[in-house]
Amino acid sequence: MSSPVYSLHQLGWRASYAQHLALDDFESAYPARVMAVHRSGLAVHSSRGQAHVVVPQRVVDALEVSIAVGDWVLVEDANERVARLVERQSLIERIGAGTDGHRQSIAANVDTLFVVSSCNEDFNPSRLERYLALAHQAGVEPVVVLTKADLCSQAGAYVAQAHGVARGAAVVAVDATRPEGLGALARWLAEGSTVAFVGSSGVGKSTLTNALVGNQARLTSAIRDDDARGRHTTTGREMFLTCTGAWVIDTPGMRELRVGAAVEGVQSAFDDVQSLALACRFRDCSHGGEAGCAVRAALDEGRLEQRRWVSYQKLQREVTEASRTARERHENNRQFGCMARSAMRAKRERQGR
Template sequence: MSMQTLSQLGWRPSYAQHLTLADFEAGYPARVTAVHRSGLSVLSSRGAGSVVLPHHLVDAPSTVAVGDWVLIEHEADRVIRLLERQSLIERVAAGGERRRQSIAANIDTLFIVTSCNDDFNLSRLERYLALACAAGVEPVVVFTKADLSNQASNYVTEAVGTLGEVTVLALNATDATAVAELAPWLEAGRTVAFVGSSGVGKSTLTNGLLGDTSRQTQAIREDDVRGRHTTTAREMFPTASGAWVIDTLGMRELRIGAVESGLGTVFDDIEALAAQCRFRDCHHEGDADCAVQRALADGALDHRRLANYRKLQREAAEAQRTLRE
């Protein structure tokens, strides 16, 4: 890969505000393009390289992620420290540990990918949206396989009606002209990431953006709509437009972290109703003068949406408790 300026790599002036003269005398900034067991692959104004990650960063609560900026020693291929992040997408790892798992850092747009088949799930989309909003990242919902379904417009209408002012697109991921619809979010120096269940077309979209047909993808099995993992590791790639794309693992199980602010954004209608309840500590389950229950009875609020809100609230509260501990 040819030499890149920091600006081309996605550097923002705000990052320098957290660096002192002593920092620049000790090291130089580089962006993480891949995370390995043995260290990191990075890009900087010096070019591509591999660096060692010190143990105190390996064991940090929020580990180094693809897209992060790090400070590298001038005289050694070793990370001095992790720089302040603009954004971080993370989840609670699968299993019993409830450990936070970093997915992608310093991204501008999160493409939430689903397909026009049985993968479509409003509750899962709300879950991803809460994740993006809590991180301060712009979400864009992308429906793939629109060419294989006569229900694509219905899926889009239902998503728009439920998710509010979030941008929703429907396209054929294998069509170059359709992929061009993502161009407004792919300006030079910007960074995007794709999330969604396995097999919905994240890698196909990435391949289309990169013009790289050598990165193998696997088709979704339409009989049971279960996808095989196509991507085996998170990695950051440059696109022809000068933007950067982070390809992520398929994540069918996405346990959210402490994202209360994201829930307030995604479910602002429910929180607005709750503010109208007679009692501040209303549980919305048989309490007197409950605005939420009235909205359910009138059909203004969907039972599924309220149930998902409560479920995500419980997950966020549990994540916050674990974080404190």
């Protein structure tokens, strides 16, 4: 059975992608979208159909962040090989586990990020704030999706809490097990658009994906009633076509979410705290009790929740540390480059004698 063929528009191609390409690029290569990333290469779709392509080491070395599901690449006409990465419109990323602070791509060229939580013990406002910061940093519209609403007698209370955290972003409560219950998501699922689901394990991301795709072959694990936590249901990132013609990226549940140097993202996610800080009497206010501190006044009067203030401070420390680590890594790379060039010059001089 032949693989389906989609037009570039159906795959999510935008005219803005071509602005960063030259005529020569299209003479020797064609654009294709990354559906999945494997150790042996990439599964891609293009107007020519489906293919598996390899990524040369020179392309890998030129990338600051690895190729992600949702990326567009140029594939060489003569070989099933990536010629280059097309400049991204957006990239959802986090800092990977460990101490080296490396950036880890989650999904690329996403129009809407569905931040999924559930109306039970999994609901965590501070975790939502982290996901919202990632979306704002990437310039992607965030939408908070609350699952298990049909199993909760106080779903309205969870929706109200989410509105308080999301501050202007849409919040929708859904029953992921019923296709008719997903109508609230329809406005973000136009043909050619790309959405991604992120959230903890067991909150219903894969169930939502299955319902939108109309394919139940991707099995999900039921949530454990005793602790309201789920098992990992997705082990890798993949991109699927929904019944409406939109593309959806399902992601594994994340045990740890570090936002890295997401300065603008954190500021946008906490715009209320930022506004209060700017209203302090002194520009260098530490918000620890100085006279005229607008943040402290808001905390004392209950206009700013103590939990939200603590969450903001924690993320600010994380951003500061990640920025410092990035600068140090850049300086180390620069010094290594200088040493390597000096060694090459010395070698050429010795050979020229």
